[in-house]
Amino acid sequence: xxxxxxxxxxxxxxxxxxxxxxxxxxxxxxxxxxxxxxxxxxxxxxxxxxxxxxxxxxxxxxxxxxxxxxxxxxxxxxxxxxxxxxxxxxxxxxxxxxxxxxxxxxxxxxxxxxx
Amino acid sequence: xxxxxxxxxxxxxxxxxxxxxxxxxxxxxxxxxxxxxxxxxxxxxxxxxxxxxxxxxxxxxxxxxxxxxxxxxxxxxxxxxxxxxxxxxxxxxxxxxxxxxxxxxxxxxxxxx
Numbered sequence: 001x002x003x004x005x006x007x008x009x010x011x012x013x014x015x016x017x018x019x020x021x022x023x024x025x026x027x028x029x030x031x032x033x034x035x036x037x038x039x040x041x042x043x044x045x046x047x048x049x050x051x052x053x054x055x056x057x058x059x060x061x062x063x064x065x066x067x068x069x070x071x072x073x074x075x076x077x078x079x080x081x082x083x084x085x086x087x088x089x090x091x092x093x094x095x096x097x098x099x100x101x102x103x104x105x106x107x108x109x110x111x112x113x114x115x
Numbered sequence: 116x117x118x119x120x121x122x123x124x125x126x127x128x129x130x131x132x133x134x135x136x137x138x139x140x141x142x143x144x145x146x147x148x149x150x151x152x153x154x155x156x157x158x159x160x161x162x163x164x165x166x167x168x169x170x171x172x173x174x175x176x177x178x179x180x181x182x183x184x185x186x187x188x189x190x191x192x193x194x195x196x197x198x199x200x201x202x203x204x205x206x207x208x209x210x211x212x213x214x215x216x217x218x219x220x221x222x223x224x225x226x227x228x
Contacts, residue, residue, distance in 0.1 A: 041220075042220040104159075106158040
């Protein structure tokens with residue numbers, strides 16, 4: 001079944017650790033996004049990608065980095081985690097069909113806690 | 116860049132009443148306006164969307180209206196049910212913005228039985 005997968009779903013780590021949040025989609029979409037969201041709060045776009053080898057920074061400044069080596073895979077990396085990074089991270093994807101944008105499909109999220 | 120404002124931030128209604136959430140946007144080039152529903156602990160999901168070439172779209176109990184001149188769009192939910200309780204997000208995007216949607220801050224809707 002076509003879907004967006006995120007791992008891990010929950011992560012608790014210590015300050016200073018390097019972490020990578022995984023996101024994979026089997027939707028066949030070119031565009032992928034990373035959002036940061038505190039529970040029930042606004043969605044902050046931190047990174048997005050048009051396709052392979054394309055990455056752009058979003059509206060919210062982030063100390064994370066992303067890569068897009070394969071269409072279906074869009075991992076997010078924090079080189080040195082800090083307590084201020086504690087949040088939920090949502091991955092999403094969408095297709096650009098006929099020059100028009102369509103809905104974004106979201107993954108289940110990774111809830112990150114940095115101690 | 117695009118700026119989307121959403122009101123109200125919280126909304127409480129009695130079951131069976133209607134609920135209206137309003138959003139305004141700043142960039143007249145925006146031409147796609149989706150609404151997402153996020154239930155507690157779950158991922159956001161699209162419930163309805165509208166493009167700038169139409170003024171209104173309806174799907175059962177939910178409808179969206181768009182006023183391009185005033186640059187605002189609204190979500191209408193009729194005959195609300197407890198399962199409508201969730202956070203609702205509006206968004207705006209345009210073709211030349213290469214994939215970015217700007218989201219509103221969200222409205223927490225509570226439907227009291």
